[in-house]
Amino acid sequence: MTETSRTSTTPASAPGARAPLRARAEILSNQVESGANRRLVVRVPDWPGSGPGQFLMLSPGALSAVSRTDPLLPRPMAIYRERAGSGSSEVEVLYKVSGRGTSLLAEAEPGQLLSVVGPLGCGFSELASGARAILVGGGTGIASLYGLAAAALGRGARVSVLLGARSAGELMAEADFCELGVDLQVATEDGSGGHRGLVTELLEALLDGESGAPPTVFACGPTPMMRRCAEIAEARSLSCVVSLENRMACGFGVCLGCAVPVAAGGYGLVCREGPVFDAGDVVWEGLP
Numbered sequence: 001m002t003e004t005s006r007t008s009t010t011p012a013s014a015p016g017a018r019a020p021l022r023a024r025a026e027i028l029s030n031q032v033e034s035g036a037n038r039r040l041v042v043r044v045p046d047w048p049g050s051g052p053g054q055f056l057m058l059s060p061g062a063l064s065a066v067s068r069t070d071p072l073l074p075r076p077m078a079i080y081r082e083r084a085g086s087g088s089s090e091v092e093v094l095y096k097v098s099g100r101g102t103s104l105l106a107e108a109e110p111g112q113l114l115s116v117v118g119p120l121g122c123g124f125s126e127l128a129s130g131a132r133a134i135l136v137g138g139g140t141g142i143a144s145l146y147g148l149a150a151a152a153l154g155r156g157a158r159v160s161v162l163l164g165a166r167s168a169g170e171l172m173a174e175a176d177f178c179e180l181g182v183d184l185q186v187a188t189e190d191g192s193g194g195h196r197g198l199v200t201e202l203l204e205a206l207l208d209g210e211s212g213a214p215p216t217v218f219a220c221g222p223t224p225m226m227r228r229c230a231e232i233a234e235a236r237s238l239s240c241v242v243s244l245e246n247r248m249a250c251g252f253g254v255c256l257g258c259a260v261p262v263a264a265g266g267y268g269l270v271c272r273e274g275p276v277f278d279a280g281d282v283v284w285e286g287l288p
């Protein structure tokens, strides 16, 4: 297996980026957000800070006196938001309870400890001042886009955010995006919130009405959603950047479990060269 070199869209882990930390983090809160979604806040000592689109590996549940072996492996989660303090930072994660690891995580209580490794991966590039960005988030992929939206607004970019979920109850972070003050639209497949249908339909309609600086499309969510975003952008000769959510075992380039075929030939490691890729670098047929 050969690995590719990093694409130009992802300098967040370029030389000079801070090394990831391995730490024990105290749970400050772990609350129901909506439906199966939870909002976790942990206090991480000496957290080096992260860039939009980076992630961390979280132990599947609170640490206990006896090491857990089922499940053994940590779970990758986007760094949703962070607040730096003196000596430690508060790091926030939005997650959906979808299997054993996240179920155990949902049982963890304030005061208990989690193991954290991060920040990991190459995140989103900094947008040029005044750029036009359209962010498309589906399901748990929404969590990876909040930091990008906040950073892009901070750079004076014009930001639209399109969020999709099966139903309104499954939608993550709508209120947070509203609070940021982005132009926000929602799609739900069952029509319980916003446009009834797919979030990619909102993307097509928005792009049809665009004028001025060509937008860049940023997408994170289920593979079919990201692939459709890539097709829609390509048909209009627009750049599209995606953040892949493959399953990961180690999160930092050792196990090769997250390797995906890339257009240049060979394989790319989603955890180390991604999770953010130019959509054109992704061999969509090769993704799980």
Ligand SMILES: Cc1cc2nc3c(=O)[nH]c(=O)nc-3n(C[C@H](O)[C@H](O)[C@H](O)COP(=O)(O)OP(=O)(O)OC[C@H]3O[C@@H](n4cnc5c(N)ncnc54)[C@H](O)[C@@H]3O)c2cc1C
Pocket: 055, 060, 071, 075, 076, 077, 078, 079, 093, 094, 095, 096, 097, 098, 099, 100, 101, 102, 103, 140, 143, 144, 244, 245, 246, 247, 248, 275
């Ligand atoms: C870079 C990155 C960032 C992520 N950020 C978030 C986040 O912010 N919030 C969040 O809720 N989830 C996020 N995920 C997905 C999350 O890691 C998985 O949902 C989690 O590992 C499931 O663990 P589990 O033990 O509960 O489920 P498992 O028992 O391992 O699986 C339960 C179900 O989820 C599916 N699944 C497992 N892992 C993934 C995956 N990586 N992508 C899609 N489906 C999966 C399985 O096929 C199965 O159907 C991210 C993944 C990556 C790679």
Ligand code: FES
Pocket: 247, 248, 249, 250, 251, 252, 253, 254, 255, 256, 257, 258, 259, 269, 270, 271, 272
């Ligand atoms: S998750 Fe182990 S190499 Fe990427």
